[in-house]
Amino acid sequence: MQSKRHAKKLTSSTGVMSSNKVETSIAAVDAGLEGAFIPLLRAEYIAPFVARLKDFDNNVYPLIEQAGLPASLLTSNHDYVSEQAVLNLLKLISAKLGSKRFSEWLFQVARTIFVPQHLAKITLNGTVKQAIVDFTHVVNLESKQTNVHLKTGLGKVWFVRHRLKNDPIESSVAEQFALTMMVELVRSLTQAQWQPADIALQSATEVDYLNVLKLNQPQVFYGRQVTALSISDSVLAGKVKLKNGWQQLMSPVVEGPKGFVESLQFALLPYLSLGRIPVTTAADLLGLSVRTLQRRLSEEGMSYRQMVEGICFKQAKEMLSDGAISVTQISATLGYSDVAHFSRAFKRMSGHSPRVFRQNISID
Known part of the structure; x- marks a missing residue:
């Protein structure tokens, strides 16, 4: 008591x-x-935390999916995850335990x-x-x-x-x-x-x-x-006292995204492999209403579709700069239904096909 x-x-x-x-x-x-901005948390903190769900449940993926966290959280190197999804997870764990x-x-x-x-x-x-x-x-x-x-x-x-x-x-x-x-x-x-x-x-x-x-x-x-x-x-x-034998391995501090659009881009990036995320799904993942999401983007001078295409284009360029990643793999990672669809979309945004773009990078 x-x-x-x-x-x-x-x-x-x-x-x-x-x-x-x-x-x-x-x-x-x-x-x-x-x-x-969209509230985000560093994935470097959340991934080990989510892995600890195995303390009480061997199959953690249903909880991850129900919370709205990306299924790839434990297998991919994401920068950020939506704080809303983490709060959803905490509520689910609290109810479960x-x-x-x-x-x-x-x-x-x-x-x-x-x-x-x-x-x-x-x-x-x-x-x-x-x-x-x-x-x-x-x-x-x-x-x-x-x-x-x-x-x-x-x-x-x-x-x-x-x-x-x-x-x-x-x-x-x-x-x-x-x-x-x-x-x-x-x-x-x-x-x-x-x-x-x-x-x-x-x-x-x-x-x-x-x-x-x-x-x-x-x-x-x-x-x-x-x-x-x-x-x-x-x-x-008082002076800091540390546990006997504890050795500090310094980790870098990374400033969070600045502004609404940049934080939104980081928030949606882990979900690209699911394909083009509908605006209704994105709003749910982030704890926003569709109206609020569209209004904030409009204030930044862009539509939701333009913002998603911008994320895909940026990621495609970064992946094309790595010759070890095939165009087919890039297409699948970014959620396109096939390579032809990805190639057309990339050419529309860049003026070049993915293969020509990669060749020009190699020449430069």
Whole structure:
């Protein structure tokens, strides 16, 4: 049973995580970003996570397909996947496992996959505060739909995460995932069973996963605009402590796509082998209405068909530059029904057949 300390729900007049001190500035930034791009996640994080579905189900592909993730996620080197599809997957896993088992599984996945992956991208020879600041830079650069920061308010330092709320269930599992990551990050940096003194949650009601995270001491405030943990000055000032024998292999940080069209192109790229994706299917995969998708493209001066053809043309040129990939293989990879159809489409866009285009590359 949760302690009574977990049952406190605050209004904006209470002062804790006061909206005019911490929340408003972040919310204003996010409001300006809404609709500016398609929310994406790096596939390098998601592919190992999806592979761990085999912990409880040997055949993971029905879940992958139901969530709307590309079936090739585990076998191909994609750059990004739609965040909406990942949220769909989290909801499905939660429903399949039940609340307690899902929380325990997510806890283990965060510790063994997501936290180590992010530790490989930040500096670990300074203080805990420096490492967390580096972490926020990585997250904000790679995932532009989420804002993560260290903020000072009411004499405390808060590790804050803010994202726009849509579907209540998606928001709940996304917040659980984020909180698990934040707690385990600090514990990994301190090599201690660290506990925040205060937690702020966007959830309007009490959540039971705090017990799985062994968070049975903090004061918890519900119904906030942000997810946040207070971190003491002594913890922040401490030197990073790493697990004995742990060696850091640095991984590159890649900035997320800029703008709506570029993010949409990356989001749809993993699905090209399925053929020409109808706009209705694309909208479902991305959590948008067809009207919104078409309106945003129109504002960029293009149609959905033009955008898809542009993706195919770009990929075709890149693959044609590799002489080891046959034109037949390129045609199949890009979802064309046959080589003749691909050749006609490519000639229409480039003025040359694929073979002539490849020959000209070789000559150059």
